[in-house]
Amino acid sequence: MHKQPALVLPGAVQMRIKNSQSSTGERLSQTKSMVIPEPELLQKPINRHRRNQSQHNVDIGLQPVLKGEYLNKAKIAEGGKKLRKNWTSTWVVLCSNELLFYKESKQEAVANLKPGCKPDGVDLCGAVIEWTTEKSSRKNVIQITTPSGLEFLLQADHLPTISKWHDAIKKAVDSLSSGAGGQSFARPTIQKSNSSECLSRPTGNPPKPKPKEPKSEHRRSIMFKLNYSASDSADKNGVKNRLKKFISRRPSMKTLQEKGLIKDRVFxxxxxxxxxxxxxxxxxxxxxxxxxxxxxxxxxxxxxxxxxxxxxxxxxxxxxxxxxxxxxxxxxxxxxxxxxxxxxxxxxxxxxxxxxxxxxxxxxxxxxxxxxxxxxxxxxxxxxxxxxxxxxxxxxxxxxxxxxxxxxxxxxxxxxxxxxxxxxxxxxxxxxxxxxxxxxxxxxxxxxxxxxxxxxxxxxxx
Incomplete structure (x- = not known):
């Protein structure tokens, strides 16, 4: 007897129908068999790790320069307005471009089953750090002042401890002010990732990913890319060359001092x-x-x-x-x-x-x-x-x-x-x-x- 060709159904699952006149009992049987889909139809492996359905923040830029330590902190001014001094013990972490203040160390937060500590950050770009004995009767006090008018004090009971922090913060401030050899420190960004994915039955045509809407802060750079042309590239190279010539011809510090444009300090x-x-x-x-x-x-x-x-x-x-x-x-x-x-x-x-x-x-x-x-x-x-x-x-x-x-x-x-x-x-x-x-x-x-x-x-x- 001549057998009918198998019926091919769309999708990853196909059904094979046998002829009713077959020698196996003249009965209709349906069996399912898995067919390997085309390479372009393969989907990404499914992540079955389901800790919870919330999103977890992953810090990718907070590389500590000086690991955390408890110091005494007091904010004395904000936005140019004087504040009442109130000393508190805080967990301080120094990163490449900012100081982070936690209420407690991360180890203690984990031990107490508390969520991740959210720190207060202070941008060190343009900040001034100095020893002070006028702002507090305590010993071993340093003062940090930011361009935004924020002033606060850090203090430790032992001088070597606060000296270590003073030197490290001053080094970070100096690196930021000098550009750190031409590199600029960008604020650390935070990426969000899902710990779980929804399981779905594979289909022959995978869904097209939805286009991501551009963030508002990146619109300017996107418009620049859209309007970019070969002539812009030539103009950019011209600007670079002019900047190089200007930098090579810039006067020395001694010349500026002799002309009175830059004055040495007395204090x-x-x-x-x-x-x-x-x-x-x-x-x-x-x-x-x-x-x-x-x-x-x-x-x-x-x-x-x-x-x-x-x-x-x-x-x-x-x-x-x-x-x-x-x-x-x-x-x-x-x-x-x-x-x-x-x-x-x-x-x-x-x-x-x-x-x-x-x-x-x-x-x-x-x-x-x-x-x-x-x-x-x-x-x-x-x-x-x-x-x-x-x-x-x-x-x-x-x-x-x-x-x-x-x-x-x-x-x-x-x-x-x-x-x-x-x-x-x-x-x-x-x-x-x-x-x-x-x-x-x-x-x-x-x-x-x-x-x-x-x-x-x-x-x-x-």
Whole structure:
């Protein structure tokens, strides 16, 4: 008997129908057989992993530069508006271009069965980081200020810990400001992926993927691509060539400084460099402050101990850095504590203190000498070995402080009080290898001893 051809049905499943007159019992039977679909009809393998039906965020750009650690944080200003200081312990993570603040570490969040911590991010591009002792009575405090007007403090109980964070954040800020060798840091993006897919019966014609709508933030780049042409490519190459020529012909930093377009700062400048630039052996700002203080401020209550208004001090600092003509007798500097605060800030922000780093240990060894006469001679010899700008500035400052002490009945400042203020301001070790408290005791003792033996060490005034 002649068999009828098999009936082919559309789709991945075909049915084969046998003839009713076949020798197998003249019955109609239907069997199903799977036919391998065409290569272009193959679908992607189905992901059967069904943790849940929600979407999970995957961070692909948050590569930490400095791993998380608990630090104390206080926000003091936002958008230029001062805020009430409130210290909180927060988990801090430093990435290439921002600081992330978590309420708790991710390990603790997992242990407490809490969802992923959502951090507060602070963009470090254009930020300023500096040590501060004016904004808080706590020790080991750094201040970070962003161009948007956000100001906050970070603090740790141990100096090596906060120093590590200060150096790492400053390095990140410097890398961002310099472009990191021509590369720009982009904000990390977040991709979303489904952990489960809906199972569907394969068909012969797979559904066409729906075209994705362009995001609003990418519309400009898409329009640029649509309008792009060969002439645009030529124009782009021309712009590149002109930029290369401009960069190769740009003036050097020295030339800009000579023309007065860029001015070196006064605060934060090495004292040897500053005196060489000004043609003096004592920074002009130090001499200006000392003259004004002795003119009208020696009897002020708590001189050098009381803090002045910080915003006014910063305003004075800005004018000094611009090297504009300054009259400290002006009414805006009427508060004498603003001048003392600016003078102390000048010495604290020196890259190398007034007592140079290499002299720190010799001064500590000298103050340990028991015999008074030998100690005076050793201290005098050591001070006269200092570079001339350091020696002359130290002489001017200590003779001024001696005159402050002559008015101790009016200003209520003692030798010990002055030494406590100026000990850590004028000297500190290059590396905090020893005990901070012990070093501070030596700093205060050295300043107090020089104040007491000022006449013998520096000689008569004038």
């Amino acid at each position: 934060g400048c090495h004292i040897l460099t500053l005196c060489e630039r000004q043609g003096t052996t004592v920074p002009r700002f130090v001499k200006l402050c000392v003259d004004e203080l002795e003119k009208r401020g020696l009897v002020a209550d708590g001189l050098y101990r009381v803090s002045g208004n910080l915003s006014t001090i910063q305003k004075l600092r800005f004018l000094v850095d611009q090297e504009e003509e300054l009259d400290l007798g002006d009414s805006q500097w009427e508060d004498i504590h603003v001048i003392t605060g600016a003078l102390k800030m000048f010495f604290r922000e020196l890259p190398e203190p007034l007592f140079p780093f290499r002299f720190f240990e010799p001064f500590v060894e000298t103050i340990k000498i028991k015999e008074p006469t030998q100690k005076v001679q050793a201290m005098k010899k050591l001070i006269h070995q200092l570079p001339k700008p350091n020696h002359n500035t130290m002489k001017l400052l200590f003779q001024h402080l001696r005159r402050v002490l002559t008015k101790s009945r009016q200003n209520l400042m003692s030798t010990q009080g002055v030494s406590i203020v100026f000990g850590p301001t004028l000297m500190w070790p290059e590396f905090e290898a020893g005990n901070m408290e012990v070093n501070m005791v030596y700093q205060n003792q050295i300043v107090e001893f020089i104040l007491l033996e000022c006449l013998e060490i520096f000689g008569l005034e004038g």
